Amino acid sequence: MSKRRINNNIRTLRFFNSEMTQQQLAEKVGVTRQTIIAMEQDKYSPSLELAFRIALAFNVPLDQVFSYELEEEVK
Amino acid sequence: MSFQEKNITVTLVNFSLILGFYLIRLLQMIQNGSFNAANVFRLWAIIIVAAIVVTIAATILTHLVSAIIQAIQTQAEPVIEDIADERDKFIDLKGTKVTYFVSSIGSFLAMLTFAFGQPPLIMFTLLVFFGVVAQIVGDIARLSFYRRGF
Numbered sequence: 434m435s436k437r438r439i440n441n442n443i444r445t446l447r448f449f450n451s452e453m454t455q456q457q458l459a460e461k462v463g464v465t466r467q468t469i470i471a472m473e474q475d476k477y478s479p480s481l482e483l484a485f486r487i488a489l490a491f492n493v494p495l496d497q498v499f500s501y502e503l504e505e506e507v508k
Numbered sequence: 509m510s511f512q513e514k515n516i517t518v519t520l521v522n523f524s525l526i527l528g529f530y531l532i533r534l535l536q537m538i539q540n541g542s543f544n545a546a547n548v549f550r551l552w553a554i555i556i557v558a559a560i561v562v563t564i565a566a567t568i569l570t571h572l573v574s575a576i577i578q579a580i581q582t583q584a585e586p587v588i589e590d591i592a593d594e595r596d597k598f599i600d601l602k603g604t605k606v607t608y609f610v611s612s613i614g615s616f617l618a619m620l621t622f623a624f625g626q627p628p629l630i631m632f633t634l635l636v637f638f639g640v641v642a643q644i645v646g647d648i649a650r651l652s653f654y655r656r657g658f
Contacts, residue, residue, distance in 0.1 A: 464593040467510040476657025477595050 439478045440500045443469070446491045462486040511574060512596050513654050518566040520647040526558055527640045534633065548629055552636055559640075599653045607646030614638020 447453040455469040462483060471477035479487070488495045509517075533551055537543040579585070592600070618634035 464595070465510065465591065467512075468593050468595045471595060471657060474657070480594055483594060 438475075438502050440475065440502065441472060441498055442500075443487065443498065444473050446493065446498060450491060458487070458490060461490045510654070511570070512592065512599075513651065514574060515567060515570045516647050516650050516654075518570050519563060520644060520651070522562045522566050523559070523640055523643050523647065526555060526562065527637075527644065529558075530555055530636065530640060543629070545629060548633060552632070555636055555640070559643075599650055599658075602653055602658070603646045603650035606649040607642045609642075610645045611639060611642035614642060 443458070447455070447458060455466045455473075459466045459469045463486065464483065468477065468479075472479060484495060484499055488498045491498065530551065534543075537547055537551075615635060615638065618631045618638060621634060622628060622631040
């Protein structure tokens with residue numbers, strides 16, 4: 434079996450959006466700042482709905498925010 | 509540390525104290541020879557009432573202390589982020605699953621003692637014990653999910 438991993442560019446996108454703060458993004462997408470922190474640290478994979486809301490907040494397609502990869506093969 | 513984490517920590521400490529009280533009272537009953545149905549069921553009631561009251565009081569206390577600390581730190585009107593978003597709800601569900609799992613194992617073990625000829629009082633005592641332990645383990649799991657991620 435393979436281990437899945439969802440990566441994101443939220444930190445970079447915040448930087449290119451006038452250094453948007455985690456709090457500002459959190460308020461825009463309707464979650465707590467802790468959830469944004471957890472996502473940036475790859476400790477939480479958001480729901481599809483939240484992923485779309487984040488993409489909309491940055492005004493970019495979903496695949497520019499999130500990417501999916503198979504991390505390793507587990508035997 | 510988020511408000512949810514603080515709340516879970518306070519509940520965890522409270523339930524640990526309740527468990528300590530329960531075990532000490534049981535030990536005292538066994539030593540005094542007063543381990544009977546009336547006393548055990550009274551202790552049951554005390555534990556359940558304490559758990560409900562303590563949970564409500566802990567939430568209020570966490571709100572108050574968080575607000576006071578924030579007001580001192582920021583010198584402004586405190587804003588407590590006590591909304592639960594999808595991650596909080598997901599962690600809560602995962603913690604509840606752990607609680608139910610431990611509770612189920614505990615109930616099974618408690619009933620096993622009855623099936624193997626122990627008095628029903630032992631079974632009821634163990635049911636409460638595992639109920640409180642399950643809550644504690646569930647809270648530890650929740651805190652671990654907040655810290656470690658998932």
